Every structure is written in C-alpha cells, then in structure tokens.
Amino acid sequence: MNQTELDAESLYTHLEQAVSAGLSGTSRLAIVGIYSGGAWIAERLATSLGIADLGYVDVSFYRDDYAERGLHPEVRPSQIPFDVEGATILLVDDVLYTGRTTRAAINTLFDYGRPARVMLAALVDRGGRQLPVAPDFVAKTITLADDQQLVLQKSDDGRFSLTIDHA
Numbered sequence: 001m002n003q004t005e006l007d008a009e010s011l012y013t014h015l016e017q018a019v020s021a022g023l024s025g026t027s028r029l030a031i032v033g034i035y036s037g038g039a040w041i042a043e044r045l046a047t048s049l050g051i052a053d054l055g056y057v058d059v060s061f062y063r064d065d066y067a068e069r070g071l072h073p074e075v076r077p078s079q080i081p082f083d084v085e086g087a088t089i090l091l092v093d094d095v096l097y098t099g100r101t102t103r104a105a106i107n108t109l110f111d112y113g114r115p116a117r118v119m120l121a122a123l124v125d126r127g128g129r130q131l132p133v134a135p136d137f138v139a140k141t142i143t144l145a146d147d148q149q150l151v152l153q154k155s156d157d158g159r160f161s162l163t164i165d166h167a
Contacts, residue, residue, distance in 0.1 A: 006150075008160035011160075012139070014139040016048055016049075018137045020049055023049075023119075028087045029053070030054070031049075031051050031090045032090070033057075034094075034101060038093035038094050041092050078108055084112040084113035085114055088117045091106070092120075093105070094150070095126055096125045099130055103131055120133070120134070125140070126144050127144075144164065147166070148166055150162060151164075151165055
C-alpha cells in the first residue's frame, strides 16, 4: 500500500484560526466531535478556544448504510454532557466525504434536544457528496479517487498526522 502524508498540524492550525474568527462572540457555543478523528480535533479546539461544553457522538447506529457496513469494532457511547436545547453546536469531523456521517451526527444531536444552530467544521473536504452537506469551516479541500482514503492519527504527544492511503 502506498501512502502520501499531508501536514495535519498546519491544517489544524488553519482550521482553528477559521473557527476562532468565525465563532467569535457566539453565545452558548458547544463543540461536538464525531468519533474518532473528529473527537480528537474537537478536544483540541475546545481547549484552544476555551470552550467548556464538549461532547462526542458515535454515529454507528444512525448511519443509513448500517446494514451494508455493519458495526464498527470500536463503537463508543455518545456523550453530550450539556444542554443541547438552544445551543450553537459546532459539529467537528476529520474528513467530510459523502455527507452521510454528518447527517447521522445531526440525527444523534437532535435526540438530545433542539439546538439553535448546527455548524460543521472539517479538517479536510474530499468532495464526493451524496447529500447536500457543506462545511462552515474547512482547512483544505482535495480531490481523491474513490479507492483512496484519508486517515487521521494522533500520536501520544497529541500531534496529528494525516495520510492518503492508496489501495
């Protein structure tokens, strides 16, 4: 398998700056990361931006292709330890592709209440949308072949690496 690496730390810095500028002054702001890559990014954003309300969603049971894909071996419970009702939620994912994960995450959020607004941040948008979903904040947009995938990893010291895996 051939791999190409992108500068994930630089992309994260760009995303953090865009989110900080775009959400400055927003009241009742909460961040929710989609397991696993989105959760890692959400944790860093919450720390960097001083946002106390941080949650996580696992969309495994909400995906419309659950029957095809089956259950991911690392299913975790969603954790939303704050009142979603009336909050502005920044939903965070590592890679935006078809839009199906985002749709499933929004469905999960609405199980916890009705937010005032849901905004989407992604480290990378790789196109290929199957649903009308667009990020409010994105660090980079790239085009990949269908047989390629982006894989975000977090090292023990908290640094990100992002590779393009070629099958």
